[in-house]
Amino acid sequence: MTALDWVVIAGGLASIAIVNWYFFVAGRRRAR
Amino acid sequence: MSAAEATAPPAPAPARERIRIPVSGMTCAACQARVQRALAQQPGVSDASVNLMMETAAVTYDPGVATPEQLVSAIRDTGYGAELPGDALTPIEEQEARDRAQQAELRALSWRAAASGAAVVLAWAAAMLLPHAAATPYVLLALALAVMLGAGRHIYARALTALTHHSADMNTLVAAGTGAAFVYSLIATFAPRVFTDNGVAPDLYYESVIIIIALVLAGNVMESRAKRRTSGALRALADLQPSTARVVRGDAEVDVPVADVRAGDVLLVRPGERVPVDGEIVSGRSAVDESMLTGESMPVEKAAGDRVIGATINRTGAFRYRATTIGADSVLSRIVRLMRDAQSSRAPIQALADKVSGVFVPVVISLSIVSFVVWFVVAHAAGGTAGSAFVRAFAVAVTVLIIACPCAMGLAVPTAVMVATGRGAELGVLIKGGEALQRVGDVTTVVLDKTGTITEGSPAVTDVVVAPGSSRSGDELLALAASLESHSEHPLGEAIVRAAAGRSLARTAVESFESVTGRGATGVVDGVALAVGNAALMTEWSVSVSPLAERAGALATEGKTTVYVAANGALAGVIAIADPIRDSSRAAVARLHAMGLHVLMLTGDEPRTAERIAREAGVERVVAGVLPEGKLAEIARLQREGAVVAMVGDGINDAPALAQADVGMAMGTGAAIAAEAGDVVLMRSDLGAAAQAIALSRQTMRTMKQNLFWAFVYNVIGIPVAAGVLYPAFGILLTPVIASVAMAFSSFSVVTNSLRLKGARLS
Numbered sequence: 001m002t003a004l005d006w007v008v009i010a011g012g013l014a015s016i017a018i019v020n021w022y023f024f025v026a027g028r029r030r031a032r
Numbered sequence: 033m034s035a036a037e038a039t040a041p042p043a044p045a046p047a048r049e050r051i052r053i054p055v056s057g058m059t060c061a062a063c064q065a066r067v068q069r070a071l072a073q074q075p076g077v078s079d080a081s082v083n084l085m086m087e088t089a090a091v092t093y094d095p096g097v098a099t100p101e102q103l104v105s106a107i108r109d110t111g112y113g114a115e116l117p118g119d120a121l122t123p124i125e126e127q128e129a130r131d132r133a134q135q136a137e138l139r140a141l142s143w144r145a146a147a148s149g150a151a152v153v154l155a156w157a158a159a160m161l162l163p164h165a166a167a168t169p170y171v172l173l174a175l176a177l178a179v180m181l182g183a184g185r186h187i188y189a190r191a192l193t194a195l196t197h198h199s200a201d202m203n204t205l206v207a208a209g210t211g212a213a214f215v216y217s218l219i220a221t222f223a224p225r226v227f228t229d230n231g232v233a234p235d236l237y238y239e240s241v242i243i244i245i246a247l248v249l250a251g252n253v254m255e256s257r258a259k260r261r262t263s264g265a266l267r268a269l270a271d272l273q274p275s276t277a278r279v280v281r282g283d284a285e286v287d288v289p290v291a292d293v294r295a296g297d298v299l300l301v302r303p304g305e306r307v308p309v310d311g312e313i314v315s316g317r318s319a320v321d322e323s324m325l326t327g328e329s330m331p332v333e334k335a336a337g338d339r340v341i342g343a344t345i346n347r348t349g350a351f352r353y354r355a356t357t358i359g360a361d362s363v364l365s366r367i368v369r370l371m372r373d374a375q376s377s378r379a380p381i382q383a384l385a386d387k388v389s390g391v392f393v394p395v396v397i398s399l400s401i402v403s404f405v406v407w408f409v410v411a412h413a414a415g416g417t418a419g420s421a422f423v424r425a426f427a428v429a430v431t432v433l434i435i436a437c438p439c440a441m442g443l444a445v446p447t448a449v450m451v452a453t454g455r456g457a458e459l460g461v462l463i464k465g466g467e468a469l470q471r472v473g474d475v476t477t478v479v480l481d482k483t484g485t486i487t488e489g490s491p492a493v494t495d496v497v498v499a500p501g502s503s504r505s506g507d508e509l510l511a512l513a514a515s516l517e518s519h520s521e522h523p524l525g526e527a528i529v530r531a532a533a534g535r536s537l538a539r540t541a542v543e544s545f546e547s548v549t550g551r552g553a554t555g556v557v558d559g560v561a562l563a564v565g566n567a568a569l570m571t572e573w574s575v576s577v578s579p580l581a582e583r584a585g586a587l588a589t590e591g592k593t594t595v596y597v598a599a600n601g602a603l604a605g606v607i608a609i610a611d612p613i614r615d616s617s618r619a620a621v622a623r624l625h626a627m628g629l630h631v632l633m634l635t636g637d638e639p640r641t642a643e644r645i646a647r648e649a650g651v652e653r654v655v656a657g658v659l660p661e662g663k664l665a666e667i668a669r670l671q672r673e674g675a676v677v678a679m680v681g682d683g684i685n686d687a688p689a690l691a692q693a694d695v696g697m698a699m700g701t702g703a704a705i706a707a708e709a710g711d712v713v714l715m716r717s718d719l720g721a722a723a724q725a726i727a728l729s730r731q732t733m734r735t736m737k738q739n740l741f742w743a744f745v746y747n748v749i750g751i752p753v754a755a756g757v758l759y760p761a762f763g764i765l766l767t768p769v770i771a772s773v774a775m776a777f778s779s780f781s782v783v784t785n786s787l788r789l790k791g792a793r794l795s
Contacts, residue, residue: 004418005409012405016398023394026198 048078051100053089055082056113057190063112064442065389066199070110074098084442086130086372089114111197122360123369127270138256144183145253148246151179155239169221172238176214184210184245200393202439208397209433209768210244213237216426227419235423237430237768244434244772251776255439255783265454269368272324272343277308280352297355301346309342309355310362316351320344325367325460325715370462370713374453379466381736382445385743389438396436396751403755404429427768428756435754435771436747439779444739447786452732455789460715461725468711471695472729474676478624478722479667481681481689482635482642485699486621486649486719487611489682491523493531494592495608499579502604509605511537513564513597515557519545524595525553527609528564548572552595563598570596570603580606591641610641613648620719621650627726630675634663634689663689680714680722697722727794735789739782746778 058064064084071080071089076097082089091103100116107114158171180188191207194200219226220234227234276287280298290308293299298314301307307320319331322344331347334340340353343364359365404425411421449466456463463469483489496506504512514532517525518539532539545555551572552565563573570577575598577584584594584606592608624631633651635642635658642656655666663679667689670677679686679693690696690710698710699717714721754771758764766774 001409002412005412008408009405012401015401019394019397019401023198023200024391 047095048092049095050090050092051103052117053091053100053104053107053114054117055087055089055107057193058082058084058087058112063194063199063201066110066197067107067112070106071103074103074106077103084446090373109197111193111199122362123365123372124270124273127266127368127372131267131270134256134260138253138260141249141253141256145246145249148179148183148242148249151175151183151242152239152246155242159239169236169238172236172242173218173221176217176238176241179242179245180210180214183249187245187248200397202393202437204393205396205433205436205438206244206248209430210241212426212433213241213244213430213768217241227423229419240768243769247769247772247776251780254776254780255443261787265457266368266371269324269364269371269457272306273364274306274308274343278302291359293355293358295355295358298352299355300350300352301340302350303346303348305346307340307342307344307346307353310357310364311340311342311353311355313338313340313351313353316349318349318351319347321347325363367457367462370464371453371457374449374463374465374468379445379449379470379736381470381733381740382466385441385444385740388744389441392436392438392441396433399436399751399755400429400432403432407756428754428765430768431754431766431771432751434768435750435766435774437743437750437775437778440743440746440782441740443779443782443786444743445736447783448732448736448739448789451786451789452728452735455792456725456728459721459724459728459794460718461721461728462713462715463725463729464711464713468695469729469732471676472678472712472726473733475629475678475695475726475729477630477632477670477675477677478726479632479634479663479670479677479679479689479693480621480651480719481663481679481686482633482637482645483611484682484717485680486617486633486645486651487613489611489717491527491593491609491611493527493607494610494612495587496605497580497583497587497608498605499603501579502602504599504604506605507535507537509597510535510607511539512557512560512562512599512604513595513607515539515542516545516553516555516562516564518542519555520547520553522547522553524593524609525564528595528607560599561601564595566594567596570598573598573601575601575603577603577606579603589640591638591644611645613645614718616718616720617649620723623720623723624726625650625652627723629726632670634658634666636660636662660686660688664692667692678722678726680719697725724794728789728792731792731794732789735786739785742785743778743782746774750774750778 055067058067064082067089068080068082071077071082071091074093076094077091078094079092080089089107093103104114104116155172155175158168158175162168187203188207188211190201191203194204214237217236217238220236224234273290275290277290277293278285278300279288279293280300285300293309299308299311303318313334313336315336317333317335320334320340321331322341325341325344334351341363357363407425407428408421411424412418416424445466449469452469453463463472480486493510496510498504498506498509502509510528510532514529514537517528519542520526540558543556543559545553547553548565548569551569552563554563554565554569554573556562563569563575567577575596577596580596580603584596587594587606587608590610592610595607595609597604597607621631630653631651632653632655633642633646633649634655637656639654639656642654646654658666663686667677667679671694676695677693678695678697679689680697680699681690682699690698695712696710697712697714699714699721712725714725750771753764754766756765
């Protein structure tokens with residue numbers, strides 16, 4: 001595993017977190 | 033408890049009002065779930081049901097807490113269009129307006145699909161004929177831009193609207209997939225060195241973008257067409273309404289639009305014409321074909337005083353009639369409203385699909401990112417350059433986005449509900465919604481009322497027996513009795529009059545008439561002193577019934593009511609009257625048995641009559657002599673034993689039993705069609721309709737389960753395959769274009785499967 005691989009994995013995890021936060025957490029908070 | 037508490041009145045139950053709000057801009061199950069959630073979270077809202085296909089939100093709310101304006105603004109806050117419903121339109125006009133809008137949308141969609149199809153051909157020609165020309169990438173770029181901003185513009189616009197509202201649907205997946213492919217190609221076109229410096233060929237995905245959008249549009253057209261067909265029954269009903277009516281004004285007959293007819297107007301209908309509105313015949317007689325509303329194939333005889341229903345066809349004679357109910361209160365309007373509400377209701381089986389659709393898109397985007405990361409790391413570790421690993425991972429991630437299809441899940445249940453309720457209406461069976469449909473399918477025991485359900489519901493003469501030694505024939509005896517009874521209003525008397533009329537027997541003048549309460553009637557007819565009534569009346573008249581006692585006893589054993597006739601002080605004969613079973617009842621009961629259902633008869637009638645009827649109809653169990661509360665208790669007992677009970681009865685007398693049963697089937701004809709009682713209204717006076725309703729529901733449940741199964745399995749299989757799980761073992765990897773074909777196919781196949789209910793065999 002190279003440093004680039006770790007960057008891609010970290011980037012992927014961050015993107016997943018952002019997507020789920022945006023649709024589930026932020027969306028619900030706004031609906032209230 | 034304090035005194036104040038003891039005397040405080042119970043808190044009043046909150047008032048409930050129901051409103052249907054037209055919602056625009058919803059494209060997928062996720063949109064629907066979002067609007068529904070927003071409405072359900074509003075204070076004062078007890079129930080919200082949003083229907084994607086009808087584009088409406090049906091909301092039950094407490095008017096003291098919420099207002100219609102607040103509900104509309106709650107929908108608008110989610111990013112979709114909503115407006116207060118106009119109350120000036122009748123259900124039929126509303127249906128016509130929706131139909132026009134649907135047609136316009138289909139036409140626009142067809143044009144877009146055709147234009148994107150043309151772009152596919154041009155792109156293919158450019159790529160094939162001039163693969164290495166310097167201008168080719170720019171031609172493809174121009175075509176892709178034209179398709180994205182032209183024909184497919186609404187996909188991106190809707191995805192963006194949804195995104196700004198923290199929502200996502202199928203458009204989001206398509207927009208993200210094609211958008212990513214487009215940006216990638218753009219870099220490859222204008223900065224190819226980014227790729228070549230990493231040892232990767234600067235591949236272009238413009239063609240994929242064009243083909244994917246063309247396929248999505250073609251899928252939308254097919255889906256929109258199929259959806260239009262699912263609401264065909266409702267459209268057909270609304271089309272039954274004639275546009276003009278011939279109103280009698282003084283001596284003149286004036287053609288006026290139906291909307292201008294007022295209650296009380298006298299209208300003229302000629303043979304072959306449609307009856308414009310509901311009313312009551314003033315003069316003339318005819319046979320009227322009511323099959324379009326009741327499914328009853330035989331025309332019904334109508335004369336002065338009889339009710340006619342708007343939209344039925346006048347067959348034989350001309351008649352004048354007075355308009356009674358018009359506009360939104362007419363029978364046709366009520367049926368259209370009932371069906372529309374049924375079609376926009378939700379079946380409980382949909383709950384799972386709703387839950388999945390709500391979280392589907394974010395989960396798919398996450399899976400797409402996971403696929404990208406895994407493919408990148410694996411391809412990189414396998415010795416590929418960072419660039420080539422990126423290209424491969426990118427293609428897989430786009431394919432995952434494109435193949436996932438929440439639409440199939442959203443369409444699985446509502447399309448089946450729509451087709452099934454429409455098919456039911458064609459058969460004269462109105463099923464009030466998805467929940468009722470689902471419960472009807474689960475029925476294990478069918479409880480039948482006797483009078484009016486198994487039997488005709490009105491007494492009829494079955495036997496005329498002449499006393500030994502009497503010189504009169506049976507017909508003469510019946511004619512005499514009918515002449516006297518023509519002055520009576522007793523149901524048995526009316527049966528005798530009807531029987532004489534049925535045999536075309538002439539009635540003679542009645543010189544005197546006296547009704548003897550509880551016994552019968554006496555009088556003088558054509559110089560003959562007559563007594564028509566029960567044995568008590570005969571005893572009062574000192575007439576011996578012994579010559580016919582044995583025969584009368586036998587008739588009574590068969591459950592028939594006997595009416596003696598005495599002429600000039602001597603016994604002339606006996607007339608037997610019974611409520612005959614309908615011709616169709618026996619076959620219908622056999623059908624219910626064949627479907628594995630227990631059939632039970634509940635009646636307030638005395639046991640002897642009840643048992644005879646049950647025997648004739650083939651019913652296995654009878655509970656006779658029960659009062660309405662007794663019927664309720666018997667149904668409750670069956671339910672405690674684990675039976676799912678359907679009660680078939682007439683909507684007015686049996687209302688409590690219909691409500692207690694798991695499924696209430698109200699049997700009604702004509703004006704009773706739109707009866708409020710019952711989950712199912714049988715518009716035909718034929719028990720066979722109940723069997724058809726159960727068969728239809730069972731078939732519909734099967735269709736729904738198949739649809740849900742395929743929609744889920746499609747995604748459960750499609751997404752991992754797109755992500756490349758089969759690649760290590762079999763070398764199978766999908767392309768974005770194949771994914772878009774599969775996606776379009778999945779929703780189309782679900783709708784087509786539901787449409788099969790239109791032709792399902794139910795008898």
